[in-house]
Amino acid sequence: MADSRDNPVAQALPPRQVWPAEFAARYRDKGYWRGETFGDLLRARAAAHPDRVAVIDAQNRLTYGDLLARAERAARGFLDAGLVPGDRVIVQIPNIAGFFPAVFGLFLAGLVPVYALPAHRQTELVHFATRSGAKALVIADRHEGFDYRPLAAAVRAGVPAITQVFVLGDPGEHLSFDTLDGPARDLPRPDPSSVAFCQISGGSTGLSKLIPRTHDDYIYSFRESARICGCGPDTVYLTALPVAHNFPMSSPGAFGVLWAGGRVVMAPNPAAETCFALIAKERVTMCGLVPPLALLWMQAAPGTKHDISSLEVLQVGGAKFIPEAAARVRPVLGCTLQQVFGMAEGLVNYTRLDDPEEVITGTQGRPISPDDEVLVLDDDGHPVPEGAPGNLLTRGPYTIRAYHNEPGANARSFTPDGFYRTGDIVKRLPSGHLVVQGRAGDHINRAGEKISAEEIEDHLLAHPNVFDAAVVSIPDPFLGERICAFVIPQGERPKIPALKAFVRGRGIAEFKVPDQIVFAEAFETTAVGKISRKALRASLREKFLKEAT
Ligand code: AMP
Ligand code: DBH
Numbered sequence: 001m002a003d004s005r006d007n008p009v010a011q012a013l014p015p016r017q018v019w020p021a022e023f024a025a026r027y028r029d030k031g032y033w034r035g036e037t038f039g040d041l042l043r044a045r046a047a048a049h050p051d052r053v054a055v056i057d058a059q060n061r062l063t064y065g066d067l068l069a070r071a072e073r074a075a076r077g078f079l080d081a082g083l084v085p086g087d088r089v090i091v092q093i094p095n096i097a098g099f100f101p102a103v104f105g106l107f108l109a110g111l112v113p114v115y116a117l118p119a120h121r122q123t124e125l126v127h128f129a130t131r132s133g134a135k136a137l138v139i140a141d142r143h144e145g146f147d148y149r150p151l152a153a154a155v156r157a158g159v160p161a162i163t164q165v166f167v168l169g170d171p172g173e174h175l176s177f178d179t180l181d182g183p184a185r186d187l188p189r190p191d192p193s194s195v196a197f198c199q200i201s202g203g204s205t206g207l208s209k210l211i212p213r214t215h216d217d218y219i220y221s222f223r224e225s226a227r228i229c230g231c232g233p234d235t236v237y238l239t240a241l242p243v244a245h246n247f248p249m250s251s252p253g254a255f256g257v258l259w260a261g262g263r264v265v266m267a268p269n270p271a272a273e274t275c276f277a278l279i280a281k282e283r284v285t286m287c288g289l290v291p292p293l294a295l296l297w298m299q300a301a302p303g304t305k306h307d308i309s310s311l312e313v314l315q316v317g318g319a320k321f322i323p324e325a326a327a328r329v330r331p332v333l334g335c336t337l338q339q340v341f342g343m344a345e346g347l348v349n350y351t352r353l354d355d356p357e358e359v360i361t362g363t364q365g366r367p368i369s370p371d372d373e374v375l376v377l378d379d380d381g382h383p384v385p386e387g388a389p390g391n392l393l394t395r396g397p398y399t400i401r402a403y404h405n406e407p408g409a410n411a412r413s414f415t416p417d418g419f420y421r422t423g424d425i426v427k428r429l430p431s432g433h434l435v436v437q438g439r440a441g442d443h444i445n446r447a448g449e450k451i452s453a454e455e456i457e458d459h460l461l462a463h464p465n466v467f468d469a470a471v472v473s474i475p476d477p478f479l480g481e482r483i484c485a486f487v488i489p490q491g492e493r494p495k496i497p498a499l500k501a502f503v504r505g506r507g508i509a510e511f512k513v514p515d516q517i518v519f520a521e522a523f524e525t526t527a528v529g530k531i532s533r534k535a536l537r538a539s540l541r542e543k544f545l546k547e548a549t
Contacts, residue, residue, distance in 0.1 A: 018401045020418070024193070027397040030371065032224075033216035035192045038107035041219065042068050045261060052233070054258060056282060057266040060097040064261075067100055073181045074105025078136075080182025081164060081175070085110030085190070088132040088198070090125060090162075092116040092152075094143035095243050095266040098168040100254075102138050102177060103197075110188040113197040114210065115244040118143060122154050122507035127207055129159040131404070132198060137162060138177060141169030144269060149174060192216045198404060199246055199344040202443065202450025205412075206458075210404035211344050218250065219259070221348060221398040224368050225252035226260040228350050229286070229313065229338065235262030236310070238278060238287040240270040241448075246344035247317055248288050257286075272300035280306040288315035288340065290448030292478055295325060298332045311335045313353065317342060317364075318448030319480045320436050326361035339364050341436055345420055346399025347372055349434055363433035364426075372396035375419060376428050389437045392426045393419040442537055444473035444483050449511045451483060453537060456514065459506045460485055465494045468523060470533070471514065472541040485514040486540050488522060518544065 019027070027033045042064075045054075050065030062070070083089070089106055091113045093099045106113045114132045116125055128134070137155065139148040149172040152165045165174040190196070192215040199211040229252045231237075237257040241248040243266065249255055254264045265282045267275050270293050278284060289297065294316045301308065314329055317340030329337035341364035342348035349365035367374060376390035377383055384390035395401070395418050402410045413421050423441040426434045444451045453471040460469035467490035473481040487499070494502070496517045504513050523536055 023397075023418075027216075027220075027371065030397075032220045032369065032371065032397040033192070034219070035216065036219055037190055037192050037215045038104065038196055038219070039187070039189065040192075041259060042071060042104050042108075045258065049233075049261060052261065053263050055097040055100050055254075055264045055266065057095070057097040058268065062097050062100070067104065070101035071104035071108050072187070074101055074177065075108035075187050076182030076185060077180030078105060078109045078111055078166075078182075079185065079187075081136075081180075083109065083111055083135060083164075085188045086112065087136070088112045088114050088134040089136045089138055090114050090116055090129050090132070090134045090155075091244065092118065092120065092125065092137065092139045092148060093168065093244070094118040094140055095239055095268055096140055096143070096168065097266055098140065098177070099243050099266070100258075100264075102166075102168065105180075106138070107190075107196065108187050110190045112195060113138075115197065115199055115249075117200070117242050117244055117509065118146075118148075119242070119509040119511055121509060122151060122158070124208065124508060125151070125155045126158045128200060128210070129155060129162055131210055133161060134159070135161060136164040136166065138166045139168070139174075141167050141172065190215065201344060201403065202452075205409070205442070206452055206454050208452075209406050209409055211400055212404050213398075213400070217346075217398040218255075221346070221368060222250040222252050222256035223259050225250065225348065225350070226256035228252075228352065228368065229256070229315075230353055231257055231260040231262055231286070233261040235260060235286055236265060236282055236284045237262060238265045238267055238275060238282075238284040240267045240275050240287050240289060240293070241318075247315075247340065247342060247448075251288065251315070251317070251340050251342050251348050251350075253288065272297045272304070273306075276300070276304045276306040276308050279308045279311055283310040285310055286313045286315070287311065288317065290318040291316055291321045291325065291480060292447045294321065294329070295478065298325070298328055301332055309334060313338050315340045319445045320364070323361050327357075330357075337361065341365055341434060343422060345422075347374075347394045347396065347420070347422070348398075351433070355433075359431070359433055362435070363429065364436045366432040366434065367394075367396070369396055369398070372399070373419070374428065374432075374434070376426060386430060387427055389425050389427050391440055392422045392424045392434070394422060395419045442472075442534060444471070444481050446473075446476075446481055446483060446511060446515075447479045449509075451512050454533070456483065456485065456503070456512055459503050459508065459512075460487060460499070460514075462506065463494060463499060463502050465489050465491050466499075470523060470537050470540050472537045472544075474516065474541070474544065476515075479515075482515040483512070484516040484518060484541075484544065486518050486520050486523070486544075488520050493519060 046068035166177040195212040351365040375393040476482040
């Protein structure tokens with residue numbers, strides 16, 4: 001494994017995103033970018049209402065005042081431990097209240113979180129750490145039966161630039177986050193236009209990319225989201241999806257609700273019974289789910305003993321929510337549905353709470369900002385007629401202009417004038433609402449988790465008895481899409497469970513392990529030789545679906 005200290009890619013995290021000056025000036029003039037940092041935000045809320053409860057989990061109820069005090073201690077402790085403003089720190093923390101003192105502590109110290117999901121494993125974490133040039137990890141001890149400490153130790157062993165691991169809870173062989181402190185000092189105030197943190201892309205091709213977001217652009221996106229979603233001091237938001245995911249983090253998510261002075265309740269897992277109990281106990285008003293979870297909640301609601309009548313808004317996003325299911329949300333759960341179509345790269349669309357019912361159930365919403373520029377283009381780059389499907393491209397005040405240090409991907413994913421090619425196929429209605437039709441790329445959207453076909457093919461190809469592999473998405477009534485791998489064996493044909501175990505053993509998130517493996521004798525080629533991967537995946541998928549019906 002490359003040492004990230006010697007890795008020029010890792011060292012070059014640009015301090016800013018790269019909006020051209022005239023765009024940046026416009027976004028400031030219009031009041032989108034207000035020069036506020038995450039640290040400013042927390043300090044202002046803690047000063048205004050120190051005793052109001054901000055975050056709740058099974059063990060903790062942190063007020064805004066507690067949150068600031070803990071974050072400031074952590075910030076001093078991080079700097080005292082030798083981290084330097086601008087250093088990147090991988091954060092892998094599940095849904096516990098301690099997530100917030102940890103990340104606000106990093107923000108207050110001018111450190112840059114790189115958010116991993118609790119499901120990520122060694123291979124992915126080493127990739128994020130190497131790519132970002134991270135110097136430290138912040139983790140929780142255990143969650144939902146998994147011990148994160150040995151995983152962190154393995155990542156540290158693989159990435160020599162990582163010198164410290166801070167643990168919320170029992171630190172084991174690592175350092176304690178909970179006792180972190182340092183001598184009084186002035187904390188640095190980062191430039192609001194600088195990169196505040198990195199999100200992780202859901203990998204359209206190959207490995208996940210780092211998405212650098214600035215204080216200015218991200219705070220705009222969740223501040224405006226909070227307004228659109230009607231959030232205020234009385235909002236009680238249940239974080240059911242993993243909090244590090246962009247949707248529950250910022251649409252309006254936990255940060256939007258804290259911005260509005262509301263209360264965030266952390267659910268340890270998104271199961272209906274766990275969440276219904278929390279909704280009843282904490283009088284939760286709002287929650288965001290991916291479609292398969294929304295279906296499970298609707299199945300469980302009629303029989304639950306918990307009173308979920310406080311729930312006012314259920315947001316559903318991350319993958320397409322079919323209109324038939326969408327239409328059942330209000331009658332079954334007794335709340336308003338809000339569809340959310342967003343991406344960690346930026347653009348987020350919402351159905352508005354007062355949109356007509358057919359818009360709420362039949363569209364994926366419209367953009368946050370009047371300055372979100374949306375293009376719907378045919379494959380030659382020409383605008384399609386209104387209402388016709390086409391490729392969605394976008395740029396705006398909170399959509400990135402580049403991934404971190406990915407010249408190849410940046411050339412493919414962004415136009416020369418700075419539009420992000422989302423890879424989604426949409427129709428735009430005269431009202432500006434978008435209806436997601438599908439996507440142009442080859443990733444799999446499995447229950448809202450985006451998985452790169454190429455990444456999984458590479459893991460399969462590492463098996464000595466795999467000659468070739470092609471990974472495709474297959475429609476699935478529950479997951480939306482599932483992962484199907486076509487495999488040409490060589491030598492002894494591996495058993496399917498063993499091959500799945502092999503992929504799992506590559507140190508990757510469980511959700512990336514193929515749901516289905518189909519052996520093939522050969523893949524079709526054309527007279528000219530091998531056909532493109534894209535064409536091959538399409539043809540295998542089509543043949544499989546035809547045979548299945
Ligand atoms: P990511 O880039 O990993 O943050 O994933 C964003 C992608 O998720 C989008 O480009 C869409 O493909 C998909 N997505 C998110 N929300 C929705 C939705 N409500 N309906 C359909 N697809 C969605
Ligand atoms: O799927 C996503 O990435 C997503 C969905 C809804 C997202 O990033 C968001 C809202 O902000």
